[in-house]
Amino acid sequence: MIINSMRLFLFLLCGLFGLGLNAQTNSNSSTIIANKFDFSFIDFLISNAEFEDALLLLRNASNQIAGTDEALNDSLNYYKGIAYYNIKQLDSSASYFEKIKSHSTFYLKSKFYENFEHIYLGAYTTADQKLKQMQLVDSTLIELKRFQEGASALLQNDFERFNQVGNSFKYNNFACAEEQRELFKRRDELLQNKKKSPLLAGLMSAVVPGSGKFYAGYRGQALSSMFPTLIFAASAAEAYHRAGPKSFQFIAAASIFSIFYVGNIWGSVLSVKTFYEIRNNEIRNNIMLDLHIPLRRIFSN
């Protein structure tokens, strides 16, 4: 029993000393040293969707090797970035991808993922800056970079910049050609989704109840909000005609009509904004989806 425990301890220490020894080795041989480590178990965990387990190991490993070996740190940061990306903690993922140095083999992949995450999180300025700094030679990656730049511009409603970037698309790479074309469709959809006037919607509903909602884009709701208002208007008119302006019937019907009438106007004013935002979010979500697909295709993750 004691011997077995000792052997286990020694076996486990094997890994620990691996980390510890590398921490003490000089930086010139950092790449070689990093290669001595086998991250394939982390890879194994990630490929089996055991992201929390992978992160637990990576966190412990980080505590052991913090600030020691650059290549090793790059690997740790890369795997942390991938694990966080998979559990959809994109801000954490981006922060680890950001730490990866330019000479790392993981650099390009992590930069594209990081850019995607910044764009997804709405940090467009950061994404644009990082995309600008990328120096690429591979034609596929150049197209991917242009695609991300285009998507970022579109999400910022910067159509002029999108047109500039979009006109440089070559559509010569299957990995992103279709999505590049899709971006132009999204641009047209965004341009068609114009902001309408809440004042005009309110005025329209004041004249013809429900017409403001029709103008805002909610065609079905226009009728459903028009009918109750008209019903109570008719009821109030009837009460006025039959019982006079001071009668209980008229006051009750007119009060209910007023509530519906004013509510309808106010609802029309708000609906202009909500219709625009819902449609806008729909288009933006489609852009995000398009943004994601080439990444998966190129880096097969």
Add this chain to the structure above:
Amino acid sequence: MICIFRFAGYSATESEIQLISRKADSLYLVKQFQLAGIYYDQVVYLAQDNITKTKALLNKADCYLERKDFTKAEAVLSRIFYADLNDSLIYLSRYKSALASYLNGNFSEAASQVIQARSFIADTTLVVNMFPLYVLILNESRKYDEAKEVLLSYIKTTHRDSINKSAMLREVELYYQNNKIPHLKSPEKAKKLSMFLPGTGQLYAGYFWEGALNVGLQLFGLGFTGVCVYNKYYFTGGLIGFAIFQKFYGGGMNRAQFLTEKRNYKITRRFNDGAKKMVLSMR
């Protein structure tokens, strides 16, 4: 501290895998389930033979079951490769997979695991041990006749004295009597009933007072219309009175449908929970 990184090119020997496995077991015993799970996964990663891998996956699934993460337990067990396993390991794997799926509310998958076990395990004495779980799965799937047959055959194959056995058989027969089995009512039928005769859908679902209230409110709407028309308030009566009636009429239909679903759920739950207690007491 977790020291799980290895050097590249390093391959673990059988005894080292056993050591990791024991480490995992000891972590499991002290309820460090996540860590234990990682070590079991390391065994899966390092082991060459499928039997060791399968055992480790079963243990890892136990870690998730202890953590009440049934979805993950199900996912881990789906990684088992059944090709060259012996009957007892196939049994264990299928049993645990069925259990994880059952706990996860995935009853069709749970039943599929039991059916596969029955098809692929030659040793029927092993498969019989799955029957209590299968009964619970069948109950949840509302296949009561099949559940009763499976439970009866389980009791017949268990090693008990004949008095005890016949008492159990009697208990099962009594529990699964036709008048005790949940007879579900059709939510669609309830809706249609309320459509033709307001309130009857709720009555059909067993909610008399709700039905009466709904009828009362609809009658109020119609009465209001009548009074208004009588007093020559044609618009008010025709539109507002009818709107009140129409709202409660439409709402009543939907409510009848919902109440039938609620009633079905309640009686099913009561029966299945009782059956669960009985099955567990028979194991």
